[in-house]
Amino acid sequence: MTETASRPTLEAVAERAGVSRATVSRVVNGGDGVREPLVERVRQAVEELGYVPNQAARSLVTKRHDAVAVVIAEPETRVFADPFFALQLRGISKELTAHDNQLVLLLTEGRDDHARVARYLAGGHVDGALVFSLHLDDPLPGLIQGAGVPTVFGGRPGWSDGTRDVVYVDSDNRGGARDAVRLLAGLGRTRIAHITGPLDQTSAADRLDGYREVMGDADPGLVVESDFTPGGGERAMRALLERCPDVDAVFAANDLTAAGAVRVLRERGRRVPEDVAVVGFDDMMPVAEQTDPPLTTVRQDIEEMGRIMARLLLRRLERRTADGSAGGADGSDAPVVLPTTLVRRASA
DSSP: OOOOOOOOOHHHHHHHHTSOHHHHHHHHTTOSOOOHHHHHHHHHHHHHHTOOOOHHHHHHHHSOOOEEEEEESSOHHHHTTOHHHHHHHHHHHHHHHHTTOEEEEEEOSSTHHHHHHHHHHHTTSOSEEEEESOOTTOSHHHHHHHHTOOEEEESOOSOOOSOSOOOEEEEOHHHHHHHHHHHHHHTTOOSEEEEEOOTTSHHHHHHHHHHHHHHSSOOGGGEEEOOSSHHHHHHHHHHHHHHOTTOOEEEESSHHHHHHHHHHHHHTTOOTTTTSEEEEEEOOTTHHHHSSSOOEEEEOOHHHHHHHHHHHHHHHHHHHHHHOOOOOOOTTOOOEEEOOEEEOOSOO
């Protein structure tokens, strides 16, 4: 048998640094009022002893758990199959890790999961929540508001009742869609179709609006609703070819949809881009570059969106810790809408 070394205590750190236990506690918990030379002595003692703060005790002092819930309103089969979520989670994780916060991932497989998520958030396990991929009739925002948890949303929320403090991060979906359709029109294409995402999500609705702003009174048969998946893109493309066999261009609501559409066009003997030009949305690697031919697409910085979401939430949590407020939005928490960029490749 071997003896396990006892875990270094706050008292041991204080003795090594030659300061009081209270001074060590203030330094370890990020408190003010300690002179810089003492701070350095405490930090050196912590490093030498390998001291790890007791999180439960630390939470009693700081009122923080240093944990953030990331709530994705999609089933796990969708989350782990779509690189969009991996990119956004990577951005969130990098920002939280840089500030020594833990990420707690919560997925909603169905309606029964909403109450479970709300109970978890209300139970005081995390300091705040980052929520994205919401649908228009989703009860999660109301449940989260009832839990009293500071929240930042990914994507423009679909409600407009003006009764909630809302902080969100989004891309210029409408503007990016306009750029995509203008490119296709500039190539001389006249039968430009749009395969949408699920229209109960604001990103898909905004991209459809951008398409319509350029196309005006286009044939409504050129618009087919889909679901942001490759299989959905395949089904929508087949429907388009049956309905409008003279289609000569497609703007797809995301890269996965575009990849599915391109596969069907090749199966049907349609050359891309000679017969049908295709433009996607997202610029997700490796999807956009590995599609045959590589996709022309609208780039949104998905990873940066995740970083900014986490940054905004951490800022709210710091305010709450400093002034004891509920961490609500204020004038400095305006929504952030990132620009998009058209990336030309071989599909258009």
